[in-house]
Amino acid sequence: MLLIPRYILRFHIGPFFFGASVVTFLFLLQFIMKYIDLLVSKGLDGFVITQLVVLNLSWMVVFAVPMGALFSTLMAFGAMSASHEIDIIKSGGASLFRMMIPVLFVGCLLTLGLFWFNDSVLPESNHRAKLLMGDIQRKKPTFAIEAGQFSNQIEGYSILARKTDSASGLLLDVTIYDRTKPYQMNIVSADSGQLRFTSDYNQIILKLSHGEIHQVKQNNYNDFRKITFDFHEIAMSTSGFLLEETDGDMFSRGDREMRISDMQVIVDKNTEERDSAITRADRFKNSHYDLLVNGKLYISPFAGKDSVTISKPAFRTTIILEKISEITSSLVMFLESENSTVNDRENRIKQYLVEIHKKYSLPVACIVFVMVGCPLGISTRKGNFGISAAISLGFYVFFWACLIGGEKLADRGMMSPQLGMWMADIIVAFVGIILILKINNESLTIRSMIRRIKKNLWQEKNELKK
Helix, strand or coil: CCHHHHHHHHHHHHHHHHHHHHHHHHHHHHHHHHHHHHHHHCCCCHHHHHHHHHHHHHHHHHHHHHHHHHHHHHHHHHHHHHCCHHHHHHHCCCCHHHHHHHHHHHHHHHHHHHHHHHHHHHHHHHHHHHHHHHHHHHCCCCCCCCCCCEECCCCCEEEEEEEEECCCCEEEEEEEEEEEECCEEEEEEEEEEEEEECCCCCEEEEEEEEEEEEEEECCCCCCEEEEEEEEEEEEEECCCCCCCCCCHHHCCCCHHHCCHHHHHHHHHHHHHHHHHHHHHHHHHHHHHHHHHHHHHEECCCCCCCCCCEECCCCCCHHHHHHHHHHHHHHHHHHHHHHHHHHHHHHHHHHHHHHHHHHHHHHHHHHHHHHHHHHHHHHHHCCCCHHHHHHHHHHHHHHHHHHHHHHHHHHHCCCCCHHHHHHHHHHHHHHHHHHHHHHHHCCCCCHHHHHHHHHHHHHHHHHHHHC
């Protein structure tokens, strides 16, 4: 009884891993090309680069798994259709729905696994990747001295070596401008020098041989001193040359570095603050309205927009006008402040709701791509790589465009976060349902579906009349 499901799933294993691997590789290649200059210029070791790549693989996997599901269903059902195995299975009494059950079941498992990964692993990886990238960007380039060129990499020092020996690290005919002291500049010249790090790599020691030091006071150029030496050492700080790890607890997390539960707490808090601001604004408006009506003034509904009728002449007109101006200014300032608070909280709510629904909608793409891939593979009757890759790429680009477009529209308030993040899944699922119904019933067309729906509605209408 499980022979056919096992047989169908066996066709999916290879194409799934191949499709997911190709998409991951393309994202990885794009990432490396984007940051290659930064990684190379900083003189990072292989472990740090590998760590950065592995941390960024997390978000690549989230996008690659749905693509693998789409590609595998296209390849598997296309190959089975080309070899007429689909026709054989259908002649045995199995419908397309029954053939899709094991694939949909695996798609549901992928959805659950990807949702867990998206909510538990991805936020932590994004946070650590952001911290590591910040550490790399703060790191200074590798310290190096080229012959005949000044090196200003160490703060406060300009070093010139007219000749260098890369094998031994020997510097010949060295000149150093030392500006580390605000009131004095030292110009050091030596026949040769040798660079080395201290054991803790916190300082660079430059050991010079046979030279002299010229000391000049910045505020008094007549105060000049010349010192000759046979051996002299200069200790320079290596601050910024080593990769210093940042404490992750010192930095707040963004929306892509948080779990759904954490973001929901922020959404609830901002919703409460927004509602409180609206309540305060309404209460303030009502209190001032009562003061105007029940106090000294009555704004006639039949008068002009800016006209006022005095109902209780207890105050002079000037005092009343001053009171109106005072109340109006206070009201406007308070309402503007509360309106700014409401808009800020609304934007934050939308921002986090978009990310929350994205964490749900991306895993569900595994199911909707299975719904599209199975009937498309059968209809094309091609199980080769080219056709499957082209169709997969087309649907994936369309899905991604809908996802990014929905996110932008939701962030700008032109669409609700729910619709913006689920729009791509809804459209692809609708296309999949149409294709499944069409393939399962080969005589079914869009026109026949419309006629059938009209017929059912007409029958229901007649039954209601009876």
